[in-house]
Amino acid sequence: MEAIHSHNCNLNIWYYLPDEVWNKVAKLYERMPGWMGYIDGIPHWYGQEEDDVYIQASVELSGLSFYAQMDQSDWDSWIGRFKSEATKVLGFEVGEPEDGVE
Template sequence: MNNIDSHNCNLNIRYDLPDEMWDKVSSVYERMPGWIGYKSGIPYWFGTEEEDVFIEASVEPSGLSFYAQMDSDV
């Protein structure tokens, strides 16, 4: 894995949604490929930031934000 590329994606999903909607988002996270769980409240797929390849999500005022470091050779 020599070619790691970073990617950002922001979805227009408001940070102030009701809790029952965020529960549904969490349920979707768990069904996505590569899901490994939460670490300090942050959802992760494929690994954590200590590893080369990972995806994480966070809720920001601008929306639901995903950050990924992925192997561009795959």
């Protein structure tokens, strides 16, 4: 078993995008593996902060932000799927601004 690490990711899904976009994002949340629902208004997958493995998201000025605790390969798979599905659903390339995705 791989070691559990923390991961952060900011995506180019900006806070100021219209409700139509955010409604699509909310529906995508529910289709992602490990969906648990909103806990105190925060979307969670797999668990919560007190669990060994979890993912949570928040909307920040820097874009849609994910924080996760899980092994590297599971994280890479999950976030890769989210980016791919979001790109299809939203109609623009979803990725990390730090990697040059606008």
